[in-house]
Amino acid sequence: MLRIAIVGVSGRMGLSLIKAVALAKTAELSVAISRPDSLAIGKDAGELAGIAALGVTVSNDLGAVVDDFDVLIDFTRPEPSLRYVEICRQAGKKVVIGTTGYTETQKAEIAAAAKDIAIVIAPNMSVGVNLSLKLLEMTAKVMGDYTDIEVIEAHHRHKVDAPSGTALRMGEVVAAALGRDLKDCAVYGREGDTGARDRKTIGFSTIRAGDIVGEHTVMFADEGERVEITHKASSRMTFANGAVRAALWLTDQPVGLFDMQDVLGLKN
Numbered sequence: 360m361l362r363i364a365i366v367g368v369s370g371r372m373g374l375s376l377i378k379a380v381a382l383a384k385t386a387e388l389s390v391a392i393s394r395p396d397s398l399a400i401g402k403d404a405g406e407l408a409g410i411a412a413l414g415v416t417v418s419n420d421l422g423a424v425v426d427d428f429d430v431l432i433d434f435t436r437p438e439p440s441l442r443y444v445e446i447c448r449q450a451g452k453k454v455v456i457g458t459t460g461y462t463e464t465q466k467a468e469i470a471a472a473a474k475d476i477a478i479v480i481a482p483n484m485s486v487g488v489n490l491s492l493k494l495l496e497m498t499a500k501v502m503g504d505y506t507d508i509e510v511i512e513a514h515h516r517h518k519v520d521a522p523s524g525t526a527l528r529m530g531e532v533v534a535a536a537l538g539r540d541l542k543d544c545a546v547y548g549r550e551g552d553t554g555a556r557d558r559k560t561i562g563f564s565t566i567r568a569g570d571i572v573g574e575h576t577v578m579f580a581d582e583g584e585r586v587e588i589t590h591k592a593s594s595r596m597t598f599a600n601g602a603v604r605a606a607l608w609l610t611d612q613p614v615g616l617f618d619m620q621d622v623l624g625l626k627n
């Protein structure tokens with residue numbers, strides 16, 4: 360049995376992850392971590408997630424329980440996530456990271472840690488989004504040079520980072536397929552006297568509303584026709600199940616930086 364630790368257990372994803380690990384046949388929850396001031400401390404993780412008791416009490420010090428797990432799953436915020444990665448690096452433990460909103464410097468820190476331990480990091484753990492990334496690469500190669508490309512994403516009102524990590528990854532994949540660097544061609548929202556659209560740009564639009572789990576559309580628009588590739592998540596369990604799949608896949612990886620394309624066998 361693979362022993363999984365989850366940090367941020369009382370978050371939206373933390374609660375879904377507890378359920379996903381409980382449903383897994385070859386993995387078990389062995390550590391559940393919440394912030395020191397969290398009301399979840401001392402509770403049973405299963406009961407916290409609204410399922411049967413799992414016999415795992417929520418605690419607040421990951422460093423004190425490093426011998427009790429094999430893989431850590433992190434869907435929190437960039438700063439605590441980097442602290443958890445460092446604890447895992449020192450203890451030689453593997454990590455699955457779903458957190459989004461990292462700066463370039465923070466991403467480089469994770470890449471450096473992956474020289475010592477195995478890490479899967481992906482802004483979206485669903486099969487559908489990762490398949491969409493392949494479709495986007497293909498569409499960009501066929502239509503991207505002569506169409507206007509726009510990325511539209513919608514999420515719940517509590518989301519703190521924008522554009523979503525998935526939208527940015529979609530933009531990166533499309534830009535790379537066209538030999539462009541997203542840093543040079545991204546336009547994040549428009550207002551006022553913008554001038555006509557520059558064909559080489561990739562536009563991003565963000566919606567934050569209600570309880571939308573996560574929706575992404577990439578539009579390739581010409582005069583006379585357009586192609587839209589859309590993914591809609593209706594349950595966080597799709598992300599949580601993907602994270603557990605990534606944790607199990609890491610069993611055979613001693614070291615290195617991977618993404619969900621590696622886990623799902625979607626790399627060229």
Ligand SMILES: NC(=O)C1=CN([C@@H]2O[C@H](COP(=O)(O)OP(=O)(O)OC[C@H]3O[C@@H](n4cnc5c(N)ncnc54)[C@H](OP(=O)(O)O)[C@@H]3O)[C@@H](O)[C@H]2O)C=CC1
Pocket residue numbers: 366367368369370371372373392393394397399434435436438439456457458459460481482483484485524598
């Ligand atoms: N890769 C993917 O497939 C997906 C990625 N995400 C990403 O996962 C992340 C979490 O999303 P979501 O669950 O909705 O967010 P929530 O705000 O619901 O949960 C985040 C949790 O992280 C923990 N946390 C936050 N700040 C700190 C801190 N300073 N120190 C320690 N722990 C902290 C808390 O856990 P606690 O309360 O237990 O202390 C908090 O509840 C986001 O970055 C989101 O974009 C979301 C969905 C899918």
Ligand SMILES: O=C(O)C1=N[C@H](C(=O)O)C[C@H](O)C1
Pocket residue numbers: 459482483514515518522523524525526572573574
């Ligand atoms: O915060 C969320 O909820 C989500 N975040 C991820 C992102 O930023 O891409 C993935 C998913 O769409 C849900």
